[in-house]
Every structure is written in structure tokens, then in C-alpha cells.
Amino acid sequence: MPIFFLLLASLLVSQPLSAASLSYSRDVQPILTAKCVACHACYDAPCQLNLGSATGIQRGASRVPVYNGKRIEADATTRLFVDAQTEEGWRARGFHSVLGGGDAALVARMLELGRSHAPLPGSKLPEDLDIGIRRETQCPRPEEFADFARKNPRAGMPFAVTGLSDGEYATLRQWLAEGASLDGEPLAANASEAAQIAEWESLLNRPGTSEQLAARWLYEHLFLAHLYFVQGASGHFFELVRSRTPSGEAVDVIATRRPNDDPGTQVFYRLRPIQGVIVHKTHITYPLSRGKLARVEELFFAGDWKAEALPGYGPQRRANPFETFAAIPARARYLFMLDDAEYFVRTFIRGPVCRGQIATDVIRDHFWTLFQAPDHDLYLTDAAYREQVTPLLALPGVQDDLAQLPLYWSASRARRNAYEAARREAYSHLPHPSWSHIWAGNDNALLSIFRQHDSASVRKGLIGAVPQTLWWLDFPLLERTYYQLVVNFDVFGNVSHQAQTRLYFDLIRNGAEQNFLRLMPPAQRQAILGDWYQYSGKLRLWLDYEGIDRHTPSGLRLPADHPKAAFAERLLERYGTLNARPDPLNRCRDGRCFRPAAIPALQRIDQRLSSLAARSLAELPAIEYLPEATLLRVELDGGGREVYSLLRNRAHSNVAFMLGESLRYQPEKDTLTLYPEVLTSYPNFLFSLREGEVNAFVASLQQARNAADFERIVLRWGVRRTHPQFWALFHDLSEHIRETDPVEAGILDMNRYQNL
Structure with missing residues (x-):
């Protein structure tokens, strides 16, 4: 969301709205999107509280952490929009409400706690306040909240960050007091998208052994994708699911643990709209088009290969997809993956799990x-x-x-x-x-x-x-x-x-x-x-x-x-x-260390910043104090801004062991990659400066020799979690992605934003 619209929304809710005008979809979800979704999305949301949709907030919270490297038995799956479809279904899975009780609702009390213990604007958070993603989360129930608040006075929401405006706070409290009603229609395909969906579902649900084997392989390779239609510009995304119901009927998702588990019934491959706020960390996109449809037809449905029988399911079929899909020409499978290799590498490198260590x-x-x-x-x-x-x-x-x-x-x-x-x-x-x-x-x-x-x-x-x-x-x-x-x-x-x-x-x-x-x-x-x-x-x-x-x-x-x-x-x-x-910044050879097609102002900034690029810690000691992913926002004198990523590449003697990674660090060999793009879903810190300050910023980093020197850089240009304009500047990073690569845009995650 552009800064202008964030500020406009804040102004519009500067006073409590009348009861008649309150709407969850119009008045509440935009506040949650602006101030809450950056932490409360995906599996790593504290207490599994996902605030990107009405369905997520209705599901509520759970004490069971998704990330648990010590569990002896697998946990039950808790995938939003998949594993339960009703509030009662989620209560049966151990989730408790965060909305019930009006002023006594957990959301209301967490917001009140955060407001009454708000951090000092612009300050560094206390060192003893654990903001790491592995901190212990207690997830109190309503009857436990008083004791929780007494023991954890700084654990209110939004957690350890600039909070809600007066108007936002008033709107949420009024909505909760009125019963926290949830409205809004699920996202649906438009006419153009529906026609293209029908074509793809027709292709994937063709009868015949060979056709169904090919469809199964395609599903297992696209189930994770945020699919979008190149011919449309709606900004809608879709997912491919296995359904009990055929095209033309409401989708009834078969909720197996894995996409290659036995569905236990006849399968229909269906496309359904992705609901809720798009967050960058799970937004792994894949284009669908007329050309792609023809390519799939050519690779999988036009050849002379034939499957004599469908292979079934089970552990051995999961373990060896090369045997399971042996009837499909290996060349067709490989070519399909190569066509969109970035997507496939993203699925396992960036991943959907939000914490991939x-x-x-x-x-x-x-x-x-x-x-x-x-x-x-x-x-x-x-x-x-x-x-x-x-x-x-x-x-x-x-x-x-x-x-x-x-x-x-x-x-x-x-x-x-x-x-x-x-x-x-x-x-x-x-x-x-x-x-x-x-x-x-x-x-x-x-x-x-x-x-x-x-x-x-x-x-x-x-x-x-x-x-x-x-x-x-x-x-x-x-x-x-x-x-x-x-x-x-x-x-x-x-x-x-x-x-x-x-x-x-x-x-x-x-x-x-x-x-x-x-x-x-x-x-x-x-x-x-x-x-x-x-x-x-x-x-x-x-x-x-x-x-x-x-x-x-x-x-x-x-x-x-x-x-x-x-x-x-x-x-x-x-x-x-x-x-x-x-990349002329990190591999500059002729002294022209800038993007040739950039405007002159950006070329000058590129040239100056390039003196930081591809440097080792031995050459640039300030790298020691930079986190892994720092973003640099530069406001241009003529209007607009550019965003650069400063990535600290930690050197290791090897990466061959599961434990003891820090013992294999080689910090003196750490390097810095600087590139004009947002190259992370999880910013660790942000610097914001004006065009005329670039030289001073670069010089300060080059001259920094100790933590005190770096602290002065943070004080001058750093955007701490407590910065009065934190949220506007943080979301401007997502807006930059929307302007430069709109298909890839989504809310960035701040769970790893550090306390520098």
C-alpha cells in the first residue's frame, strides 16, 4: 500500500467511526494489514494467529508451535483454508478465540497492554527484551491474561514496535466492543479468469490413464504456486488443489498431509482463488497463459508415450518419483521444470515454510x-x-x-x-x-x-x-x-x-x-x-x-x-x-559502476554506493555490525526513491554439518553484496536517507571501526522499530516492489527486524 494511502487511511480513522459505518473488510482489515500482518502470517505467526484474513482471525490462536525440532511424533496439520473450514472445526483442533468478550477479548487486552507500555519513540529497545523468532510465546487464554500481563508487561501488541495511531486503536476497540462481526465476500474469479480456469481444469481432468498420470505430476509440481493469468491484470492469484468435486461445483479440498498422499477418493484438479493478504514470503508466483497451455499440451499430452496403469500411492511412491512417474518421458518433465527454473528453485530455497534453517x-x-x-x-x-x-x-x-x-x-x-x-x-x-x-x-x-x-x-x-x-x-x-x-x-x-x-x-x-x-x-x-x-x-x-x-x-x-x-x-x-x-556495482571493471539505463541521479548514487559493493570485512570493517539483510532507502531530490539491498554473506569453513554453524564462521572473509532491488522477504534493518546524504553515509560506513561508530550511523539514518514513521517506511519497501515488479509484490515480514 503506498505511503499516501496509509496516511490517508490513518486520517480517515482518526476519530472512532459510527456504529453503522463499521465494517471489518473496509475498516478493520486495512489496519491489521498495515500494523499486524508483517508478523502474523504463515506458520511462524506467534501463537499461529494469522491476521491476513477474516478466516484467520476467526480461527484464533494455538499454544502448539509449528516449529518444534524436538517433537517425537508428527503434529496434526493446521493449514488455514485447508484443515478446517469452520470456527467449530478450529476449536476442535485446539485453537481458542481472540475475539470473544468485547472489551475482554484477547485482541483488545493485548492492544491495551501494548498501548500502556509503548516503547519510547526512536529509542533502542531494552537489551533484555527478547524479540527473536525463537523466543518463547505463551499464548494466554482469556482467563490467564491478567497473570500474563503482570509477568510480561512489554508483550503487548503490536509487539516491540511503533504502535497504532489513536484513530486505529479507537476503531479496533469499537469494533470489538460491538461484537467483532466479520463481513466480506471471498475473492472470486472474474469472467476472463473463469474462462481460463475452465480450460486448465479441462486439461487436467481429462480421462485416461496417461492423462491422469500427467495431471498428477503437474499437480505435484504446481500445488505450491501462486498462479496468475498473464492475459489478465486483476492482481488475483490462484492455487491448484485436489477436490472431491468436479468443475462447475464448489471446491471441496481433499486435505491430505502431503500433496502425494493417497486422496482416498476420486480426484478433480481445481483452481481456486487465494484468499487473504498476499505476503511476500509465501508468494511464489507462476504464470499461466495460452502459450503455457500449449506447452503443457505439447510436452505431456501430444506424445506417443502411454501409461499402462496408474501407480497408486504409499511410502515407496512418495520416496521415488522417478519410479512413480517413469512412464512420462523424462525429457518432458525436465523441460517443464527448466522453462520456469526460477520458480522451482524458489520453492525449495525460499520455500513456503517461513523458517527454513x-x-x-x-x-x-x-x-x-x-x-x-x-x-x-x-x-x-x-x-x-x-x-x-x-x-x-x-x-x-x-x-x-x-x-x-x-x-x-x-x-x-x-x-x-x-x-x-x-x-x-x-x-x-x-x-x-x-x-x-x-x-x-x-x-x-x-x-x-x-x-x-x-x-x-x-x-x-x-x-x-x-x-x-x-x-x-x-x-x-x-x-x-x-x-x-x-x-x-x-x-x-x-x-x-x-x-x-x-x-x-x-x-x-x-x-x-x-x-x-x-x-x-x-x-x-x-x-x-x-x-x-x-x-x-x-x-x-x-x-x-x-x-x-x-x-x-x-x-x-x-x-x-x-x-x-x-x-x-x-x-x-x-x-x-x-x-x-x-551487475555493474559488484563486478565493476571499467570504473563505470552504475546501471547504464538509469537516470543520471541514480547513476551517481550507484557509483558512490559501489565503493561498498563486493567488499570483504577486512576491507570494510563495518560489515561486522551489519545483519544479514539490510535495506537502504534513498529519497531522490527530484521525487521518488530507490531501494538497495545490502546483503552480508557470511563465510564458512564448510556447510557440511547440521550443528555448530557458528563454530565454522570465518568472519574476516564475510563480504557485502549491494544491489538495487529488494532481495529478501525478511528485512533485518532499514536505513533511510536523502540523495544528498549518500556520500556521508558511504563515508561513515567506510570509516566505522567499532560498535560506537556504527551506533552513530544508526542514530543518524537508521529506522528503528520505534521510529515514529516506522510503518510508513517499512511498507514503502513493499510498494517499491509493487512499482518495479507488481506480480511479485507482497507484505514483507518484520519478525527478523533487529534492535540495532
Whole structure:
């Protein structure tokens, strides 16, 4: 929402509205969207209280945390709009009301507590106030609130941040006092969207064994997507679900734990509108168009392949999608994923779970991803090889008996290493990998990944300095990662399931790295691998990973000195037209460190800020005091503003272990990537300054040598959680995304906003 409209809304509710004019959808939800949704959305919402819709606030709160790395048994699923459809249904699942009781409602009392203990404007929060996402949340019931408030006077809402305006507070209190009625119609498709929905549902519900197998594979690859129609400009998004009812009837969702669990009944694939406020962290978009419909028809429904029977469901079918969908040509499956590779990598890197450290602590803070060309992917081109290795591609985690965890892990590691050995042997007899072996089909071919501790982001294009590691994914790597971290992953699962998921993703990362090493000169591969697996990582190499190919030549003519850097330089030259995000700030070579197409004012800002880009902590000591994801907002003298991301890339000696990550930090090697875009869903901090202050800001960061120096920078330009204009400035970041890439816009998350 633009700042203008936020301020206008605040003015409109500066006085309590008359009883006759109060409406939840018109008067209340906009306040919740502006001041509450940034924390209360997704699975990491405190007490599972989701305030992005009337359905969410009616569901209420639960004491059961979704994120629990110690649970022995899987928890019941509590997915909004899926696992229960009525208030009574949610009460049966243990959720309690936050609305009942008028002035005594939990929401009213939490707002009153927050208002009576509001933080001092512009101040740093007390050090003993835990604002971290792993803080203990108590989720009191109404009868427990007095004791809770006495023990936790600073725990009111909005929590540890600038609160509601007088008008907003009055409106919410009046609405609660009047009974907290909920109104508003569910979002529905317009006529154009309904016609396109009918076409897609017709395609996905065709009769026939082969057709239904293809539809099932497509559903399992699109169930997470926020689908949108390219031909429409409504801003509506849709999701693909399994329903008991056919097209033309109301959707009746089949609520299985996983999308590949047995539905227990006849399935109809349906598209339904996504309800509630769009939040950036779960907004993983996928376009539908006439061209896409034709592409799906061509890949899956126009060939001469045939499935003799549907494979059924069960643990083995979940564990090995390569066997389950063997009848569908592997080339069709891979091409479909490559067409929108950014989407598929986003599903498991950015993810829908909103707290992804189980996966992200396996990856580097910054790396690039490439894909193997289908014509040179042996799994696609050699039927005998495909038959040989398919049984070895089974995934762990579908059996979650804790007592059997060591046996499950040992067996899956052995299978994976046997596959790597077979793969290495088979590829050693093929033409040596060259540039033609790297897929270059569209601008999804080059991706950049940035990790920020327990979250990560993906963007098309090669952003940042040449990273320490690169991944080269083929179809078995891409599909296994997708099934392991998306289709088969259960955020409500027990410790055995989550441990197996984490451990196997470590093997997948290693496989992607090993595949990239095939492009390097044989004599340099071991040294590059040793740089990736330093110290304790060498032990992991010996214990758990299959050895690399040290002998088969590469088809690339790379120098023995710094072959990875030479590869990156030639990649940028050869694939320049596919690089969606050229980066003159972090890879400036000719002194012109700015975007050529930008207006002169932005070019001057780019040029000055570039002196911070791609610097190490040794060169720029202030990096030590920056969190992982800092945003910089620059107001232009001529109107408007630009937003830059300052990403701290933490260096590690290796990322091969589940525990003890901080012991493997190499802070002196940390680097800073600076790029003119919002590259995170979870800002850790914001600096806001005017165009004329850029030079002073840069100079201050360059000169900062200690915490006191950095504190002065925060005091001058920092936007603390208590800043009087915090919410307007924070939401302006989302507005910037809406202006520059409207399809990707959504409310950013502030659960990780730090107390600098």
C-alpha cells in the first residue's frame, strides 16, 4: 500500500467511526494489514494467529508451535483454508478465540497492554527484551491474561514496535466492543479468469490413464504456486488443489498431509482463488497463459508415450518419483521444470515454510546455479542408464520412526553414493563437458541464491561477485531436491523426518558441486573441493561423500590459475543476453559502476554506493555490525526513491554439518553484496536517507571501526522499530516492489527486524 494511502487511511480513522459505518473488510482489515500482518502470517505467526484474513482471525490462536525440532511424533496439520473450514472445526483442533468478550477479548487486552507500555519513540529497545523468532510465546487464554500481563508487561501488541495511531486503536476497540462481526465476500474469479480456469481444469481432468498420470505430476509440481493469468491484470492469484468435486461445483479440498498422499477418493484438479493478504514470503508466483497451455499440451499430452496403469500411492511412491512417474518421458518433465527454473528453485530455497534453517544451513550465503542441457543429461538420453540408476534415486524421510533413524540415514546415504559412483563412471565415457552442455534455453538459465541465516532468496541473473561455490543441476538433482524439500517435506513432521530431510539435502548440495567440478580442469578439482570443505569438512568428505572424478578432462579450455574465476568471466560473456540482472556495482571493471539505463541521479548514487559493493570485512570493517539483510532507502531530490539491498554473506569453513554453524564462521572473509532491488522477504534493518546524504553515509560506513561508530550511523539514518514513521517506511519497501515488479509484490515480514 503506498505511503499516501496509509496516511490517508490513518486520517480517515482518526476519530472512532459510527456504529453503522463499521465494517471489518473496509475498516478493520486495512489496519491489521498495515500494523499486524508483517508478523502474523504463515506458520511462524506467534501463537499461529494469522491476521491476513477474516478466516484467520476467526480461527484464533494455538499454544502448539509449528516449529518444534524436538517433537517425537508428527503434529496434526493446521493449514488455514485447508484443515478446517469452520470456527467449530478450529476449536476442535485446539485453537481458542481472540475475539470473544468485547472489551475482554484477547485482541483488545493485548492492544491495551501494548498501548500502556509503548516503547519510547526512536529509542533502542531494552537489551533484555527478547524479540527473536525463537523466543518463547505463551499464548494466554482469556482467563490467564491478567497473570500474563503482570509477568510480561512489554508483550503487548503490536509487539516491540511503533504502535497504532489513536484513530486505529479507537476503531479496533469499537469494533470489538460491538461484537467483532466479520463481513466480506471471498475473492472470486472474474469472467476472463473463469474462462481460463475452465480450460486448465479441462486439461487436467481429462480421462485416461496417461492423462491422469500427467495431471498428477503437474499437480505435484504446481500445488505450491501462486498462479496468475498473464492475459489478465486483476492482481488475483490462484492455487491448484485436489477436490472431491468436479468443475462447475464448489471446491471441496481433499486435505491430505502431503500433496502425494493417497486422496482416498476420486480426484478433480481445481483452481481456486487465494484468499487473504498476499505476503511476500509465501508468494511464489507462476504464470499461466495460452502459450503455457500449449506447452503443457505439447510436452505431456501430444506424445506417443502411454501409461499402462496408474501407480497408486504409499511410502515407496512418495520416496521415488522417478519410479512413480517413469512412464512420462523424462525429457518432458525436465523441460517443464527448466522453462520456469526460477520458480522451482524458489520453492525449495525460499520455500513456503517461513523458517527454513533446516535447509538453509546446508547452503552457502551466496552462490550461482546453472542447469545441465537436456541433450547432455544422461538420465534423459540413455534408457539403459536411466533404468540402472532409478532405484538409487529413492529419497529418505517418508518413514519417520525415530528409533530407526540411523538405519534410514545409512541406507539412503549408501544409495546416493552408489548413484554418484554409477553416474561418475557413465559420464566418464561421454564427450567431455563443454559450453553446449550448459542449458541456455531462456533467462531462467542463470540464477543467484542468497541465504540470510534461516531464509533465502532466488533471483534470475548473476548477482554479486563471483561466489565461492556454483551448482550445476541436472534433472535427477533438480527433481530430487524439489521432492525432498517441497513435496515430501512436512513442516509438522517429527525430528526423524526433519533430520533425514536435512541430511539428504546436504548430499544433494554436494552432488551439485561435484557436477560443477566436471567443468574445471582435472588437476585443479581437488583444490577447489578442499576450499569448499575446509577443516572438519574434510572429515565429512571422507565419511559421507562419494569421491569426485579427478581424471576425465573438461571440454572447457580454462587456465590452471583461478579456473573458476575464468569460467565465470566467460560465462558472463557467452550468456550475457540471458543474464536477467547485469551487475555493474559488484563486478565493476571499467570504473563505470552504475546501471547504464538509469537516470543520471541514480547513476551517481550507484557509483558512490559501489565503493561498498563486493567488499570483504577486512576491507570494510563495518560489515561486522551489519545483519544479514539490510535495506537502504534513498529519497531522490527530484521525487521518488530507490531501494538497495545490502546483503552480508557470511563465510564458512564448510556447510557440511547440521550443528555448530557458528563454530565454522570465518568472519574476516564475510563480504557485502549491494544491489538495487529488494532481495529478501525478511528485512533485518532499514536505513533511510536523502540523495544528498549518500556520500556521508558511504563515508561513515567506510570509516566505522567499532560498535560506537556504527551506533552513530544508526542514530543518524537508521529506522528503528520505534521510529515514529516506522510503518510508513517499512511498507514503502513493499510498494517499491509493487512499482518495479507488481506480480511479485507482497507484505514483507518484520519478525527478523533487529534492535540495532
